[in-house]
Amino acid sequence: MKFKDTLRIALHNLRxxxxxxxxxxxxxxxxxxxxxxxxxxxxxxxxxxxxYGKLIIRREGAAYTLYDEILRGHSLTTWEPLTDxxxxxxxxSAARHGLAVTDGKMVYTASGISLHAVYGSRLSDLPExxxxxxxxxxxxxxxxxxxxxxQNVPEDFVVSGRMWTEEDGTEPLVWxxxxxxxxxxxxxxxxxxxxxxLRGSRDxxxxxxxxxxxxxxxxxxxxxxxxxxxxxxxxxxxYDGFRARIPEDAQYxxxxxxxxxxxxxxxxxxxxxLSREIESFLEEVNGQLGKVxxxxxxxxxxxxxxxxxxxxxxxxxxxxxxxxxxxSLMLSFIxxxxxxxxxxxxVVISVDRNKKFLGLLKALGLTAGGIRRIVLTEIFLLILIxxxxxxxxxxxxxxxxRAAVEMLFSLLYSSVAVHYTVSxxxxxxxxxxTALFFFLFAYLFSRKSMSKIVGQDxxxxxxxxx
Numbered sequence: 293m294k295f296k297d298t299l300r301i302a303l304h305n306l307r308x309x310x311x312x313x314x315x316x317x318x319x320x321x322x323x324x325x326x327x328x329x330x331x332x333x334x335x336x337x338x339x340x341x342x343x344y345g346k347l348i349i350r351r352e353g354a355a356y357t358l359y360d361e362i363l364r365g366h367s368l369t370t371w372e373p374l375t376d377x378x379x380x381x382x383x384x385s386a387a388r389h390g391l392a393v394t395d396g397k398m399v400y401t402a403s404g405i406s407l408h409a410v411y412g413s414r415l416s417d418l419p420e421x422x423x424x425x426x427x428x429x430x431x432x433x434x435x436x437x438x439x440x441x442x443q444n445v446p447e448d449f450v451v452s453g454r455m456w457t458e459e460d461g462t463e464p465l466v467w468x469x470x471x472x473x474x475x476x477x478x479x480x481x482x483x484x485x486x487x488x489x490l491r492g493s494r495d496x497x498x499x500x501x502x503x504x505x506x507x508x509x510x511x512x513x514x515x516x517x518x519x520x521x522x523x524x525x526x527x528x529x530x531y532d533g534f535r536a537r538i539p540e541d542a543q544y545x546x547x548x549x550x551x552x553x554x555x556x557x558x559x560x561x562x563x564x565x566l567s568r569e570i571e572s573f574l575e576e577v578n579g580q581l582g583k584v585x586x587x588x589x590x591x592x593x594x595x596x597x598x599x600x601x602x603x604x605x606x607x608x609x610x611x612x613x614x615x616x617x618x619x620s621l622m623l624s625f626i627x628x629x630x631x632x633x634x635x636x637x638x639v640v641i642s643v644d645r646n647k648k649f650l651g652l653l654k655a656l657g658l659t660a661g662g663i664r665r666i667v668l669t670e671i672f673l674l675i676l677i678x679x680x681x682x683x684x685x686x687x688x689x690x691x692x693x694r695a696a697v698e699m700l701f702s703l704l705y706s707s708v709a710v711h712y713t714v715s716x717x718x719x720x721x722x723x724x725x726t727a728l729f730f731f732l733f734a735y736l737f738s739r740k741s742m743s744k745i746v747g748q749d750x751x752x753x754x755x756x757x758x
Contacts, residue, residue: 298662302669309641313674316638320678320730323631325685327624328718328726329693332686334620336697336716338613342563344701344712345606349563353518354554354570354602356393358382358577374581376535381580382550382598383439389573391566392554395522396439398531399549407435409527411484412476418485436522437531438467444555445523446514453480453508461530464537465507472526473509482506484527502537504529518555554602570600616700628729635674635730636737668735675730683723690716 306313358374374382386393410418441458449455451470468478478484487501512523554570578596653663694716701714 298665298669301666302673305666305670306673309638312638312641316634316674317678319631319634320675321681321685323627324679324682324723324726324730325689327627328682328686328722329689330620330624330627331722331726332690332693332716332718333697334617334624335719335722336693336714337616337700340697340701340712340714341609341613343715345563345567345602346559347712349518349554349556349566349602350516350559351518352602354600356550356552356554356574356598356600358550358581358598378581379550382577385573385576385580386439386552387441389569389576391561392569392573393442393552394444394555395442395519395553397522397528397551398437398439399551407486409435409484409486411478411482415483415485434525434527436525436528437534438528440530445519448514449510449512449523450508451511453506455508456530460507461532462536463530463533464502464504465533466504466527466529467508467510468506469524469526470509470511473506478506478509480506480508516555519553522551522553550598554600567603567606570603574598574600574603628733632730632733632737635671635734638674667738671731671734671738675727675734679723679727679730682726683718686718686723690718 383396386396438456440456440461443455443457445455450467452473453467456465456467466484468484472478482505484504484506485501486504510523512520515523554566556566574596577598581597583594583596694714697716698714701712
């Protein structure tokens with residue numbers, strides 16, 4: 293049987309049961325609009341979460357932090373410092389997760405030890421006795437050790453001299469903040485002497501004077517705020533070069549803080565892929581470093597040493613996202629099940645009223661497959677007639693749905709002062725998927741009645757017709 297004939301017979305059967313067919317189409321329209329609305333909320337929430345996450349990273353970056361030792365107020369955590377091998381593993385892991393790391397630095401402090409610098413015209417006046425250097429030097433509370441493999445800064449960041457390269461990491465080179473350089477008359481190519489001083493003693497200077505050369509002058513004001521904090525220091529130099537120049541027999545103990553930053557230079561990336569890469573980086577590093585015992589509010593906890601602020605903040609967001617998606621899917625499924633019986637009953641009634649006609653067609657040579665096609669076409673037409681106005685209803689209530697999503701976002705992100713406009717777009721596949729689910733469930737519910745007419749004996753049907 294041709295499709296045109298199948299369609300004509302299906303329309304004829306629906307017209308014979310017109311009132312029931314119209315009622316069913318109205319039910320399909322209302323229920324499909326409700327199902328699509330629930331699914332749209334479930335879709336819109338993770339989509340907007342991803343765009344919101346991009347906005348937060350663009351504003352603040354996704355910063356990683358690892359401390360060797362922490363002492364904060366009433367919270368005390370102590371452990372042994374990382375070995376050089378563990379630090380090397382951390383840096384190698386960062387290199388393997390390039391999507392998740394765009395900048396890196398180490399911050400060194402030491403109990404009882406301060407780092408000083410002598411530069412400019414004072415270098416020519418340095419006395420032989422190092423104890424007399426103090427009045428001529430500047431204590432450095434604002435210096436960083438950089439991972440010089442990262443160059444995610446604009447070209448105008450270095451205003452004098454040159455940009456660093458990865459090979460500079462082991463060299464005695466230093467980059468100086470523009471403000472410090474202009475205030476103290478420091479230029480590219482000038483020498484700077486660093487030395488350590490044992491605080492509280494006037495008779496000991498640690499054996500570490502080292503001369504560096506100014507490779508470039510930089511201006512952190514040209515950077516976005518998230519990255520600017522990584523360069524708002526007076527000096528920075530390569531991590532490897534600094535570590536190599538610390539005396540091996542130094543008796544003081546350094547406390548090192550490791551900071552990495554994820555700050556994608558453009559918005560053309562997948563937030564989901566970036567989050568997974570960050571989580572993979574954290575898992576790899578913490579798998580090597582292990583967890584430590586920490587005392588917080590008189591409770592002993594097992595905590596990871598390497599953390600990412602963005603991932604920590606978004607853990608609750610992700611949990612709520614899963615709950616919202618799960619609830620929307622569950623409610624959609626329940627509503628669909630409750631109303632699908634109406635579609636199935638309409639088809640069953642239509643089949644029952646026309647079983648003699650269908651049986652006669654079978655006696656005249658219509659195959660079982662042909663009868664199934666007629667019944668399935670009826671189901672398809674009912675759902676199509678109902679789903680089209682359902683899509684119209686969905687667009688009519690889309691403003692209210694957007695307001696509901698905005699309310700959820702305002703409650704969830706009330707602690708973050710970032711303006712974000714929620715977007716709510718109906719994907720083209722949503723009505724198609726809803727119609728397919730309607731069709732599948734209606735077919736499953738009416739399959740038993742369909743099997744009865746398909747299995748009718750042709751001789752018996754001819755007798756009933758006559």
